[in-house]
Amino acid sequence: MVKCLYGHVMKNSSAELTHEAGTWPAPQNKRQAILNAAADVFAEQGFAGASIDAIAARAGVSRQTIYNQLGDKDNLFKVVVSEITDRSSAGFFRVLDTFPVAPQDLETELALFSAQLLRKALCDPNGRWLRKLVETEGARFPELFETWKEYGPGKKYPAIAARLAQLAHAGYLDIDDPGLAARQYMALLATDLRYDQQIGRQTPESEIDRMASDATRTFLRAFARKR
Amino acid sequence: MVKCLYGHVMKNSSAELTHEAGTWPAPQNKRQAILNAAADVFAEQGFAGASIDAIAARAGVSRQTIYNQLGDKDNLFKVVVSEITDRSSAGFFRVLDTFPVAPQDLETELALFSAQLLRKALCDPNGRWLRKLVETEGARFPELFETWKEYGPGKKYPAIAARLAQLAHAGYLDIDDPGLAARQYMALLATDLRYDQQIGRQTPESEIDRMASDATRTFLRAFARKR
DNA sequence: AACATTTTGGACACAATTGTCCAATTGGTC
DNA sequence: GACCAATTGGACAATTGTGTCCAAAATGTT
Structure with missing residues (x-):
């Protein structure tokens, strides 16, 4: 039942995307993992029902990282x-x-x-x-x-x-x-x-x-x- | 915790069969007012986002009445x-x-x-x-x-x-x-x-x-x- | 190796919500 | 008026979630 939209690509692809032309100083990997997990949880639970903790857990990051990268x-x-x-x-x-x-x-x-x-x-x-x-x-x-x-x-x-x-x-x-x-x-x-x-x-x-x-x-x- | 769909719901359902009124408001009893209000709030806010207090307020009843009549x-x-x-x-x-x-x-x-x-x-x-x-x-x-x-x-x-x-x-x-x-x-x-x-x-x-x-x-x- | 940046996990204050208990009040009925 | 059931509002404990702070650890860079 619990699946990530893009499987588990979030582990280690550090070599390729680190120096992309993106304007983000932060690593893209965790950010993408967070966004994918958040999409899952929001879709399943609705906005009110989706807790940051659940998103963090599914993304495999700490809750704080979400706040660091994406705010509230x-x-x-x-x-x-x-x-x-x-x-x-x-x-x-x-x-x-x-x-x-x-x-x-x-x-x-x-x-x-x-x-x-x-x-x-x-x-x-x-x-x-x-x-x-x-x-x-x-x-x-x-x-x-x-x-x-x-x-x-x-x-x-x-x-x-x-x-x-x-x-x-x-x-x-x-x-x-x-x-x-x-x-x-x-x-x-x-x-x-x-x-x-x-x-x-x-x-x-x-x-x-x-x-x-x-x-x-x-x-x-x-x-x-x-x- | 999960009970049958028609579990202890039978409080009034046989007593009043006249909820035929084609128009929306004018719910005679509080039960109907609660159900109408709950339908509104659930639809607007989702299950997690709908608070019992909000439903009670919209229905014009006290929160306790909801628990009395309809359980959790x-x-x-x-x-x-x-x-x-x-x-x-x-x-x-x-x-x-x-x-x-x-x-x-x-x-x-x-x-x-x-x-x-x-x-x-x-x-x-x-x-x-x-x-x-x-x-x-x-x-x-x-x-x-x-x-x-x-x-x-x-x-x-x-x-x-x-x-x-x-x-x-x-x-x-x-x-x-x-x-x-x-x-x-x-x-x-x-x-x-x-x-x-x-x-x-x-x-x-x-x-x-x-x-x-x-x-x-x-x-x-x-x-x-x-x- | 020394440095800079993220990440982490745990603690925290704060707010909202659920579900319960209860005493006081209302409203209808005989 | 007296009785009875439903209703009310308030207080309450327990839970859950948000958002912040911070020091330790991990990670990457030079």
Whole structure:
């Protein structure tokens, strides 16, 4: 039950990252260990339920080190969210670069892209925890919520909409409202993730391809250009 | 320490059956006031963050009354979830009775039904809080989670699937997998609720009809029987 | 080896919370 | 008015968590 997001990379990789271009005078190793552990504990316990001691224990550092490096609990939370926001956003846009803008076989290629999106972005523990964290604690950290909005849904949905509009313009799709189509595409893609989450089931990797093709098939039945 | 879900809860539950009131306030007895307040505070603050004092203050009762009527915090939480599960489930099935099984104008009538479902079931604060509560604290109360699963998604999705299969059998729809169609229908229906929730926006009542017709249109574009 | 910087663990004050006990008060009922 | 149950508020011990201080130890640098 107790797992660290990135396994146990925190032990000894001192030789490589010590002289990174980072502006941090402190070693990055413990800091990353703390942030990963904090992400776990915050996601599991919520903000109020996550104790600094639990985070310290899971990170394998002393409690004092957390205060030294990251200040108080509020700030720790903010840093965790902003770090994970960055990672998650980067993953999404890396996948988005593979969007099939001029496909030979639209359904096949869109299903492949959808599977990648599910795997690398929507299923990604980082992203899911982030969503849960922000959903749960957003009211308590308004400015944090703004950042998340701006870099999360605020950029992802328009990006998807733009690609769909591109496909429509190229004659593949028949779309009135690209924004709506993007939201519905994402909703269809997340259909079973959401369902599984509601019944407390962890979606197995083996079902991702089926989910992607189910969503793609329905989406294209609705939006593929008829001839 | 962990007792049965319906353990010593039976204090008043048989005495008063008239908690039908469609409107939120005006709880006749203190027990209902406590449960409503507790639902608010638990949903806002999470389990760990919700203090008994805060709940008592919002309910307008003394802290001791909560302990008298509902026992400790764990049990209070369980009772809150089970009460709201009942209400939410009842609302859903009341709407489900209006499903258009033999429509004259499928799109119009299905859109009307969808709007009712959004209004009475998916948008309902009770249901949304419940979902959030269970999602956040499900790991801490496994047996509670089982109950929620059984009376929540476990009954709702098959019920929707059955209605859709009925429509398909009657020649209105072209559906291979009714279960998948039901999940996708619900996903499309909740598209903008989910989006709004992600960007921290409270979906205004005025948009529900549009959301219902958007979802219905796309669903029927994908599943309406062609001829 | 000598130095600088982190890290550590333990102690501490302080605040919040839980759950209990109890005496006083309220409100309804006969 | 008298009785009875529910309610109230206050005090209480026990626990838990936050954030700080500090001296000893570990770690890395020159």
